[in-house]
Every structure is written in C-alpha cells, then in structure tokens.
Amino acid sequence: MSAVVTPRHRVARLAPGRIAIVAGVAIMAVVIFAAVFAPIIAPHDPYAQSMLARFRPVSAEYWLGTDQFGRDTFSRILYGLQITLWTAFASTALAMVCGTAIGILSGYHGGRVDRWVSAANDLLMSFPQMVAGIIIVALLGPGITNLIIAIAITAFPAFYRMARSAALALRERDYIDACRVLGYSDIRIIVRHLLPETLDDIIIVATLWLATAVRTESSLAFIGLGAPPPAATLGGLVRDGFDNLLDYPGLAIWPSLAILIVMIGLNLVGDGLRDANDPRATA
Template sequence: MPSVAKISKKSPWREGWKRLRKQKAAMFGGIIIVLFILVGVFAPLLAPYNPNIQHLEMHLQPPSAHHWLGTDDSGRDELSRVMYGARVSLTVGFFSVIGSLIVGALLGLIAGYFGKWVDVLISRIFDVMLAFPSILLAIAIVAILGPGLFNALLAIAIINIPTYGRLIRSKVLSVKQEEYITAARAQGMSKTRILFRHVLPNSWTPLIVQGTLGIATAILDAAALGFLGLGAQPPQSEWGKMLSDSREYITSAPWTVLFPGIAIMLSVLGFNLFGDGLRDALDPKMK
C-alpha cells in the first residue's frame, strides 16, 4: 500500500509565535515587560523599604549602599517607590486597555455589521471624540469626575474607545463579505451568533496588536495625569506623580527625576517593541 503522508495542521497563532521568537527586538521588549510585571507583582517582597514611610532626616540622599536609587524630598526610598509605581502604572495600562478594547470592539462590531444609520451614528460619535486631543479629553473627564487613580483609569479607557472601535469596524466591513458569512446567513444562523462565532474571531488579530501598543500609550497618559495631579494621589507611588513631586529638585537632586523617568521610558519601549514584533508576526503578508 502507498504510504499516506501526514498533513500537519499548523495553527496561525503557533506560526505567529514561531515568527515572533525570531525577532530579537520583540523578544527584548517581551523580557522588559515580564520584568516590570514581576517587579510590580512582587513589589512587597522585593522593595527594601516601605514606599510611604517618611524619614525627613534622610531627605534627598544620593544613591548609596543603603538606598540604591537615593531618597526623595520626604526621605522615602526611591527604589521602593519605583517598584510600587510599576504596579500602579501597569494596572492602569492593562485595565484601561481592556475596558476600551471591550467597549470599542462591541461598538465597532455593531457599526460594521449592521451598517446604515447605526454605522453613521456610532461613527459620528467616534469622530467627535477623536476631534479632541486625547490628553485634553482625559483631563476634562478627570476634572468632572474628580482626581484619583480609578477616575484616571476610566478617562484613559474612554478616550481610547474610538481607536479600537474604528479598527474593528474596518475589519468587520471586510469579513462580513466573505463566503462563510453568507453561508451562515443562508443556514438561518442568528445575527448575534454570526457576530460572536464567525465575525469577531476573524477580526480580533489587529485588536490584540493595537492593544499591546495601546498599553504603552496608556502608561504615558497615566504618567501625564499623575504629573498634573489628576491621577494617583499621595501617598500612592506612581511614576508621573513622582516626577511632579521632584521637578523642583531636577538640578540639586537629579536622581529623584531620573529613575522614574527611566522606568516610564523602559516600560513604554518594551510594549512598543513587543507590539511592533507582534504586528509583523501575525501579519500574513510577512510569511
């Protein structure tokens, strides 16, 4: 008997991961992300000092064996505060993106699939929101709701809804013309089932990529709101707030500004590198 060749079915996600591993820049970004996540999760175990306890007699001490990154104007250990700041900034980044992605994807699905006046209404709402600079819109929302970490997270989630909504809308407009969607309609499948069983699974690849890149933007927005005093409130450790509290010591005690700034830069760099690599790995044209 002739031998039958085994046909291996390779998942597109497995193929994407294989291509992603070959990209050194993306892997480097992934390592940075993992390190920051570990630091944030295990901050209570890794931080050498309590980040909120003040030691005024130790204020503005330069980096030393006792305080590796020095102390701030209240004598608090900078290393401990940067570690706890990773927890705050990553929390805002992840959850704001998850919130805006869910709402934006739902609105984009509805607009792209049903079309007509529904599409016009949702698209005009997106256009109005995008007409405002994102950070100014976030400031306005926090000013209405009141300063605080949760309100800053909510504002960042709201301002990014149009980004994900328009992205998935454009993808749905293409997917709903496919033959398998026509076949599903011919079989009498309900619109809700078509949306969530066929349209969404074939449309979420660009959402995952944009979401990864969006976390970097959310971290920057959270730092900006914290710098303006609209985000995390004292004594909570947050990188943007740390920069704001230390801006008058930029010449006399530069370490108080340098290390929170480096933390913001590295975390944003990590997500951007990983997001760029993920986009290339999941793009079928890059095969």
C-alpha cells in the same frame, strides 16, 4: 522566568523582528514581575517618611537615593510601577472590550446606526488624547478608577475603528451570507464568525495602546490629575522630582527611566506582534 539557552549561531540567524519581540517580552516580564512582587522586593516602605534620611544619594541602603521626605526612591518606583501598569492594563482592557463590541455591532449592522455611532466616535477622536484625558478626569474627579475610565475613553476610538472596519469588510464575505442562509442569529454570526477573525488585529492594537496608556497615565499624573497622593505612580514621581530638579536631578530621572523602559518593552512587543502577523512581511 526560565532563561532560554540558545546557541550563538541561531541567535545570529533570528530576524531583527524576532530579536525585538524577544527583548520586548523579556523587558516586560521583568517589569511585570517587579510590579507584582513590589511588596516583597522593595527594600523600604514606600510611604515611610524620615526626616533624618532626606535627599540621600545613591547608596547600598537606598539604591536610588531618597526624596525630600526621606522615602526610598527605588521602593516608590516599584510601587509606582504597580499602579501605573494596573491602570494601563485595566484601561486598555476596558477600551478593548467596549470598543470591539460596539465597533463590531456598528460595522455589522451598518446603515443609520453605524453612521451615528461613527460620527460620535469621530467627535471623540478629534480631541487630542491628552486634552480628552484632562477633560474627562476633571469631570469625573480624581481617583484611580476614574483615571482608568478616562484613559479607556481616550483609547476607545482606536478599538472601535479597528473592529468596525474589520466587521464592515467581513460581513460582505460569502461565508457570512452562508451563515445567514443557515439560519444563524446575528449574535452567533458575530461571536463565532466575525470576532475570531478580528481578534488578532485587536490584540496587536491593544499591545501598542498599552504603551500609550502608560504615557497618558504618566502625563496626567505629571500635571496633577493622576492618582491622589500619597499613592506613588511613575508620572507622579517625576512630578515630585521636578520640585528639586536642579539640586537632586535623580529624583525625576529615575522614574522617567522607569517609564522609558516600560514604553520600550511594550512597543517592542507590539511592533513585533504586528510584524509577525503582517502577511506582506517576508519571513
């Protein structure tokens, strides 16, 4: 990442929203870099156990200490970050594609189909997100793929509603009628004329839902429904750390801090994008 050198007086004039989005992007850049290059950055093998190195404190060799099996906490957090981010991105992308496609079709088509699909969506949405996640993981069984599907399903309603309401509003526009008069097929109208206009909003929702996906993944991992051991995920690390919380609080606190940083980064980016795209906001 190349650092952008900005004169001081210009920083001062940046709107608070701009500072937030710049900070968010910077945080996420570091986090994603750390996750992607975890095998290179990590000073130790995250799975290598050592009975001689149990519960080491923070030191030059073990930056964040070691756990009850002598595994390096910092290395495990890096690998955990990798799995957590992959899960979050994959599930959000899955939910975004499916939710947007079905939402636009439903809103554009309208009528009975729309009513039934929306009712099903409302049913899904009436479950608290965690409860829905727990049920789905319990039904599908453990494993990262199932975890991704489960989180995607809990995130689906947000995209469905967003895309549907956009399509409902846009299909009343004169230029969509004009498209029909020009003999364009429904698919062409949706792909060329509806989708591009909804995409801005969809991407903003996606950024905000990434944070939620990280939280859901961590929560599910914390109650033991995450990726199966020995795979390290951030939520799983917090859970493992809980066993020795009173004697070695660092084991739970470090991965919690990692989750916190990721959440802050994603929210800053999402909020920043939303504000930047808000036509009511004064520049």
